[in-house]
Amino acid sequence: MILSAIAAKLKQRAKADFKGRHYEAALIVQAVSWYLRYPLSYRDIEELFLERGMDVDHSTLNRWVLAYAPLIEKRLRQFRKPHCGSVRIDETYIKVRGEWRYLYRAVDKHGNPVDFLLTANRDLDAAKRFFRKMLQDQPLLAPDRIGTDGAGTYPPAILAARNDGLLPRAPLHYVTKHLQQGIESDHFRVKKNMPRIGGFQSFRTARRTIQGFEAMLWLRKGFGFAGAWTIREQNRLLGVCFGLQAVNRA
Template sequence: MLSAIAAKLKRRSQDDFKGRHFEAALIVQAVSQYLRYPLSYRDIEELFLERGLEVDHSTINRWVLTYAPPIERRLRTFRKPHCGSVRIDETYIKIRGQWRYLYRAIDKHGNPVNFLLIARRDLEAAKRFFRKMVEDQPLSALDRIGTDGASTYPPAIVTARNDGLLARTPLHYVTKHLQQGIESDHFRVKKNMPRIGGFRCFHPARRIIQGFEALLCLREGFGFAGAWTVREQNHLLAVYFGLPAVNEV
């Protein structure tokens, strides 16, 4: 069984990196470095030059845009289901000189639940986020929902209940001190984002944020066994892309 799974992952890896001029392991390493640390594309270009590899920063940008979403989708299956008590908040992201909104949710233990980058902060945006959050984990019932005082959340919860997305109406509470956890968690995602001018386009920003969220969850061990070392993170990425293990002693 394990050999069959390994063979399937290896075949999928060949499809994932078909036509690339660099080895798959180097591409995954470059993408994970950008998503894990506050580095620019030019910083990673210099790191590769130190190893005698010439990779243009624009090429690294294309790698991130291409492989960040698959990394998030594949790592999502490892996530621990939320405990039923979640905190929801939105934060500001600058894209092309304009403020956009990143809706995020974590459970009471700090484990990521879901996220959504959207152009507006209104009732429709809140409804869309609730639908995405519930549909991605249909078997995990929401018992308690903590939010700030935004007026869009109560009707969004009611709409989700009426649409059959919630098995029962959860307890909704508004408390400032309990929201401090998710407000602090915003920083862990935003610290790697471009500091000057923000993102240039909306859809590339959404793809990159997928990668930021995925690597943050990977770093925390998916909520199961505490934080993982960088070596453990790289090993899982290599396994899931069907690549040989790297940095073995």
């Protein structure tokens, strides 16, 4: 009875999510996941659909990604595990309309994702906003060890989070280049699919698309479920998030 009610609720949500679209929901989710998962352009995916006898314009694919990438991130967020308590924080450069912007990211020492935030500037205010976003997100635990690079904005940002009650106790803050290598290599996994020429054309486009890139990385890494975590299981979870029976059926 309870499972039937959950299934009915998911199906109803799927109808609302894809209302007014001219293509099936499963096709849209598949297209968006392709773009976020693999180094493919919109025109590449357009050709892939043409091979299957479906005419989907690249501009339509772009609209799908901007619409559904944030939804994927929002719904996968609930499956993440609390981190191990030792967090590494770093920022990487993202080009938007020819100018460098900054993507703050945090992973734990095992490489499990914690959070991220795209900002226009790299300063104390941006660092504070990132800590607020990371620490207010439940059910993730407040870290007791925080590793960063030598940027001077991190100590006062950690202190501000402590004063705001976001950190129940003062964490051990350490600065080490060696331990930061893990998150620096993790940056590549998110950035490898981003536009290589000119970057994103607007901050909104960058923010919404990066939400999808980060979410797809969470999906690839898994959420601690028992058993094998293949592409089939990943697509099945995406289908559950949108109330679909299956995504990418064989």
